[in-house]
Amino acid sequence: MPTYDEVVETVIELFKKAETELSDDVIQALRRAYEVEENEIAKMNLEVILKNVEIAKAKKIPMCQDTGLPIVFVELGKELCLDFDLVEAIKEGVVRATKEVPLRPNAVHPITRVNTGNNIGMHMPQINVDLVDGDELKITVMPKGAGSENCSALKMMLPSEVDKIKRFVVEVVKNAGGKPCPPIFVGVGIGSTFEGCAKLAKRALLRNVNDMDEFELEILNAVNELGIGAMGLGGKITALAVLIEYGHCHTASLPIAVNTQCWANRRASAVLR
Amino acid sequence: MEIVTPVSQDVIRKLRVGDIVYVSGEMITARDKAHVRALEFIKSGKELPISFNNAVIYHCGPLVQKVSEGWKVISAGPTTSARMNRTTKELLNYVDSIVIVGKGGMDVSEEIEGKGVYLAYTGGAGALAANAIKRVKDVHWLDLGMPEAVWVFEVEMFGPCIVAIDSHGNSLYDEVKRRVEENFRRIVEKI
Numbered sequence: 001m002p003t004y005d006e007v008v009e010t011v012i013e014l015f016k017k018a019e020t021e022l023s024d025d026v027i028q029a030l031r032r033a034y035e036v037e038e039n040e041i042a043k044m045n046l047e048v049i050l051k052n053v054e055i056a057k058a059k060k061i062p063m064c065q066d067t068g069l070p071i072v073f074v075e076l077g078k079e080l081c082l083d084f085d086l087v088e089a090i091k092e093g094v095v096r097a098t099k100e101v102p103l104r105p106n107a108v109h110p111i112t113r114v115n116t117g118n119n120i121g122m123h124m125p126q127i128n129v130d131l132v133d134g135d136e137l138k139i140t141v142m143p144k145g146a147g148s149e150n151c152s153a154l155k156m157m158l159p160s161e162v163d164k165i166k167r168f169v170v171e172v173v174k175n176a177g178g179k180p181c182p183p184i185f186v187g188v189g190i191g192s193t194f195e196g197c198a199k200l201a202k203r204a205l206l207r208n209v210n211d212m213d214e215f216e217l218e219i220l221n222a223v224n225e226l227g228i229g230a231m232g233l234g235g236k237i238t239a240l241a242v243l244i245e246y247g248h249c250h251t252a253s254l255p256i257a258v259n260t261q262c263w264a265n266r267r268a269s270a271v272l273r
Numbered sequence: 274m275e276i277v278t279p280v281s282q283d284v285i286r287k288l289r290v291g292d293i294v295y296v297s298g299e300m301i302t303a304r305d306k307a308h309v310r311a312l313e314f315i316k317s318g319k320e321l322p323i324s325f326n327n328a329v330i331y332h333c334g335p336l337v338q339k340v341s342e343g344w345k346v347i348s349a350g351p352t353t354s355a356r357m358n359r360t361t362k363e364l365l366n367y368v369d370s371i372v373i374v375g376k377g378g379m380d381v382s383e384e385i386e387g388k389g390v391y392l393a394y395t396g397g398a399g400a401l402a403a404n405a406i407k408r409v410k411d412v413h414w415l416d417l418g419m420p421e422a423v424w425v426f427e428v429e430m431f432g433p434c435i436v437a438i439d440s441h442g443n444s445l446y447d448e449v450k451r452r453v454e455e456n457f458r459r460i461v462e463k464i
Contacts, residue, residue, distance in 0.1 A: 052398035115418035181396035
């Protein structure tokens, strides 16, 4: 059975890993973009991104100064009994990661804008728990920067507008322009409820970014025809992936959420037994 | 090309969109709150702890660590400049010249004409940027929090930066935006 201390240490390690190293699928997508990009300025930006990723990994420092907000996904095995407060352990992990990685203190009160200094606060870290089969505890961290998060959008579409979904996604990316640090990853949630589709959109970003179905590829191609390019200075590659998750929804609604993610699609997972 | 601070108006006028430059000398960080406070100071006649006039303003909320001899910059890439559109337009009324370094672009090509340039540095490249920051010379307004404080950096060959808005009314972002809008109209007809 996992212990409190194990969870704390795991959370610290996961933030360290996510902030300093990108996963292979993300690096692969970035390298491919560098190879196919023809616009000189965009190519230079992609070269800088790849160089930056190497430096961060070699020096074990966060690749981006916006080390994001702490978003944590927990998959809790139904057969597992924990004799400690899991939420407290995750919080302690975030506070210590802030000092030890280190992370930039980003959490502020929404109105007074006073920074808590340790990345925890009201509903922060954001912890999403799923009960799953088995006796394991899987923890995934996804530090999410604000530059890309700010360009996200949600729309309660009409059930008769299924054919307008693609347009909405492309429009969100168009409106974002260079702000979310393209080339971006586009997480999309279709269906569920108002908040449910937003959660699906974020969760979609956890998937292998090189594994897309035909519908996702069709939207990706449309997005890349926009010509926004790396950092919004023009180019062939605006997005590296469009990743969609679905949920059943009410017969009278069609919620859709687009969660934009910068090129630094940072996430790391560990399984505790 | 290397540009050294303080950047003269001659140098600013010579820069054209698409040029690649490296900055050496002094850069000061300022984001949302620092711009708001700086404007309050200027309007009420209070002296700023560091002048924004003829300065290189870096849109950046760095990740720094307190060490025995001061501060160590760990990661310090640019933040989204568009958040400072309104405050920058206002600030431009009070400066003779300015160099802005940021990412994602701004909507200031009219206001900056004749007095400044906007340089785009690759967003997210915080580790590489930190390599070019040799020293933290000073920090002001730390009460705003680490990301929002005004950090004074000594930099050496900070770049590559792309001149994305020049002092002659040209903006790469405006050009890209026009093309993107055209492309969007074409795309929505077929999807």
